[in-house]
């Protein structure tokens with residue numbers, strides 16, 4: 001098996017909210033967007049061993065291992081206070097681990113009897129496309145795992161060729177559209193959305209778009225024209241693609257974005273109505 | 286005599302009991318005037334100390350604890366005693382069963398088993414439409430809840446997918462009744478995924494059905510089995526004379542050596558003593574009361590002594606194991622640590638061996654042996670966890686939980702249950718539960734029961750109550766006998782909010798029952 005490794009920020013062995021059935025979810029570290037409302041901002045960046053968290057930890061549970069370029073975390077003394085995550089200047093974390101395809105396969109084998117499939121998520125998981133290719137191939141070749149479905153949870157901000165080799169191996173992609181207008185998209189995420197829109201069109205054409213989600217963020221993407229454009233985009237993809245309207249929750253977002261406000265019922269209804277008027281079957285959560 | 290008069294008066298004047306409940310409690314007091322079936326002095330002491338517990342079956346057993354009438358046989362042959370001819374259509378069949386249910390004896394006064402109802406009724410469907418079946422069954426369901434108001438009353442469906450099973454699940458979701466408790470027999474090779482999915486959607490609404498591993502349970506019985514009361518599996522056309530349970534925590538308290546000497550000494554001694562009590566009670570019922578010679582169910586072949594056995598139960602495994610670990614200087618606990626889990630397994634296997642080695646009279650229903658049962662607890666269990674369950678609040682993640690308990694489920698031909706807790710979010714994704722159940726059965730689980738946080742129905746040890754009934758009961762009494770049980774359970778165990786409220790004494794409960 002390949003020596004290729006990926007930075008894994010966490011694995012949830014039983015999730016009922018990341019696709020159909022009970023699924024194991026593997027979260028990859030690092031993202032190429034920087035959404036204001038990110039609830040897991042410590043998965044955005046990579047650790048540069050600056051040591052800030054090591055100095056901050058009230059229980060001295062962190063240590064720099066400069067030889068292996070990583071941080072050692074003492075789970076026995078750690079109180080899960082999350083101070084280290086809050087102070088990290090890189091939106092990173094001292095907790096993520098390097099794992100090989102083999103490591104992940106053995107984690108899946110432990111729970112294979114209980115799951116419908118796996119979902120890979122992030123961070124932005126498509127930054128690890130070559131690793132994913134190997135992982136998925138390994139799953140499809142494995143006698144005990146080949147029946148598992150594979151879903152990718154992505155922001156879509158990736159070149160088309162990165163998708164190509166993965167598509168035959170996967171069941172579908174769940175994708176976010178943060179805003180239709182490039183300007184708004186940049187406000188919310190820090191980046192423009194050309195690649196995202198292309199990914200949506202491409203995946204829909206290839207019949208691999210499973211779900212399209214829109215996070216309603218008051219004062220940013222909730223004006224009527226923006227919503228109508230989103231509705232038009234949702235209408236343009238296959239009716240089989242699940243559509244979800246998500247209310248942005250400000251629980252767990254970074255301090256500097258605490259000015260963000262959750263939509264009230266009226267605003268949610270307003271948005272929902274626009275989708276309903278466009279004859280879109282949309283789930284609201 | 287003065288003491289009995291006081292007890293009677295207490296029941297007569299208890300405003301929380303209705304007329305029928307009072308009558309039931311008065312009968313219990315009357316029965317308590319008889320001498321207990323002959324057992325050793327030591328066994329009597331163990332009963333008094335609640336080391337061995339007969340679950341308030343009474344001093345003088347005059348009916349079996351669990352009766353599972355062969356309803357199919359009755360429907361086919363009619364019942365002379367009740368002047369019932371074999372039914373010829375759906376209405377007649379429901380009417381026939383409704384009458385018969387009322388006549389089936391049990392410890393609580395209400396029949397604990399109402400049959401594998403879909404298979405029983407399928408023959409009578411004729412050309413009824415689904416809507417017609419629905420309307421008729423809805424009334425039947427209401428009848429059951431209002432006339433047999435006890436959460437131990439249990440009905441079965443499955444394993445085949447059929448119109449009646451589906452209609453019943455629909456009615457359950459609509460009526461949201463506590464009674465009847467419900468089990469779906471599930472076999473991945475027979476039951477469709479759609480029916481299992483329907484069942485799970487129903488669980489979200491009413492915390493039932495439980496899902497029974499049909500293949501595994503079938504292999505433990507000569508003939509057909511039924512799931513009754515609190516997850517007990519027993520032979521249809523028979524049942525269990527009695528259920529006596531051993532308090533593993535208390536015998537660990539009494540024991541002064543290590544785990545090894547516990548298993549070879551104390552455990553063995555008390556298991557045998559429990560079996561002595563079982564034997565004495567069974568004999569009393571068969572030889573002195575002559576129940577099986579005189580009751581119409583037996584006389585007409587709807588039950589047969591040959592299909593009866595007795596049940597050996599236990600509870601407080603977790604506390605027993607944790608204490609033995611502590612004594613050997615290890616802070617390891619059942620459900621968390623491998624070594625503790627191994628000890629638990631060893632204890633269970635040893636008990637099973639002892640139970641299987643003891644030849645008992647009148648237990649032909651299980652080849653002369655008692656059924657081994659992990660008893661799911663009652664209201665007076667303050668310090669002991671139900672059966673072989675991991676204590677409430679210290680359950681590990683779901684896979685570890687399943688992997689810990691599944692390896693011993695095969696031992697319990699008399700039934701076992703573990704409760705798995707799920708978050709509300711699972712409602713949006715019922716197929717997730719299908720995955721977990723399939724996995725659990727693959728790992729060897731016998732029964733799968735789950736609770737949803739914040740559901741209107743709460744599962745107390747083994748039976749269901751409505752949150753609102755509990756509240757009401759405290760204030761003004763309840764139609765359901767089991768609500769009383771539950772109110773006590775909620776106070777005693779950390780069942781709902783995981784906060785212990787030990788407000789009542791055991792004596793009070795026993796005298797109330």
Ligand code: SF4
Pocket residue numbers: 056057058059060061062073077078079080081082083084085
């Ligand atoms: S979460 Fe743990 S490692 Fe991080 S700062 Fe707190 S104690 Fe230290």
Ligand code: SF4
Pocket residue numbers: 046047048049050051052053054071087088089090091092093094
């Ligand atoms: S996790 Fe963040 S704070 Fe800690 S060493 Fe890495 S970059 Fe610095």
